[in-house]
Amino acid sequence: MTTVSLCMIVKNEEKNIEHCLASARPFVDEMIVVDTGSTDQTIQLCQSAGAQVYSFEWNNHFAEARNYSLEQATSDWILWMDADEVLDVSAAGNWKERLTAGNEPLFNVRLVNYIGETPDPNETFHIAHTRLFRNGIGLRFLYPIHETLNVEEILIDEKALRSIEQIEGLIIYHYGYLQSYVTAKQKNERNLKLLLQEFNAENSNPWTEYHLASEYYRTGQYEQAYDFVNLSIARFLENGKLPPSLLYNLKYSCLIAVDSxxxxxxxxxxxxxxxxxxxxxxxxxxxxxxxxxxxxxxxxxxxxxxxxxxxxxxxxxxxxxxxxxxxxxxxxxxxxxxxxxxxxxxxxxxxxxxxxxxxxxxxxxxxxx
Structure with a gap:
């Protein structure tokens, strides 16, 4: 039978972690939680839920913490999540059979991002997101913040990149963009600090400007957001790559927000x-x-x-x-x-x-x- 490891990184998530782990526990074979310095009850709650908890000294690099979690996984497949997310498999049938049956190296999952003040299913953005992949095929996370899997290094063919299959009915609900979550964890301040450091570093990537634009947009600084998303688009083009569609989504959201x-x-x-x-x-x-x-x-x-x-x-x-x-x-x-x-x-x-x-x-x- 195909096995699945849940891999996560956390810090001070006592308000969310029980709900997250409870949603995934019936459907995974092991839960790997890498703690980056919690001072609340997060570690104890994870252990009580049956997770294996590992400590990682925080070094302002989300990808390295994520990769450390991958190194602990022993299952055939890896499912990665955040503490402010909940897994829903109620409409997915026997999705593990899908993992066993084919030769696909990875799958997309529907990611539902709640926005606004309260979790309203009609106040959401939806996207197919790569959350399930085979263990041991070379997939790793990149970038110090807003870490991303190196899918392009594994699926070199452009056609393969555009045709990653989705497991229908498998959904991850993400609550981290709700205003109460953002404010409570002071995400904007932390993210802007790390992103600006990355922006000023050598060999930064065009995603940095996009994520900076997203942070400015979320705080109502639409002109700064517009400038950075345009810079991101330009840098993708300079690198000979088609700018991802969500960059244009943000660009025109900015223009509508400022009535331009x-x-x-x-x-x-x-x-x-x-x-x-x-x-x-x-x-x-x-x-x-x-x-x-x-x-x-x-x-x-x-x-x-x-x-x-x-x-x-x-x-x-x-x-x-x-x-x-x-x-x-x-x-x-x-x-x-x-x-x-x-x-x-x-x-x-x-x-x-x-x-x-x-x-x-x-x-x-x-x-x-």
């Missing part, structure tokens, strides 16, 4: 040619057209979003971009085009999909009044 809309429709069309299956791009273009009072053109975009849906999570996908958000903006366009009955129907569709959607409810109430 005039260049979005033409600029984003070039990106759509690169990533024609990325729904967020059509959605952001629609918002830009709507806010520029081009309601008929925006309406076409939102109808296209509804048509293609948001099932493709090869790209970082905003929940609702192909469903309730698109229906809401469709209603706003129809309202401006003096079609109140059709607008009301669109708002009702948005509310069917997301009953607590305050903006849609307010818009519908306004129309009724």
């Amino acid at each position: 809309l005039e260049n979005i429709p033409t600029g984003i069309d070039k990106v759509i040619q690169l990533y024609p299956d990325y729904i967020n791009l059509y959605f952001y273009k629609g918002i830009a057209l709507f806010q520029s009072n081009e309601y008929s053109s925006a309406l076409e975009l939102f109808e296209h979003c509804i048509f293609i849906g948001e099932g493709n999570i090869a790209h970082l996908t905003l929940k609702g971009s192909g469903s309730f958000h698109a229906w809401y903006y469709k209603g706003r366009c129809l309202e401006q085009l003096a079609k109140p009955k059709l607008a009301a129907e669109a708002f009702e569709e948005a509310l069917k999909l997301y009953p607590n959607y305050a903006s849609a409810q307010e818009a519908l109430t306004r129309l009724i009044l």
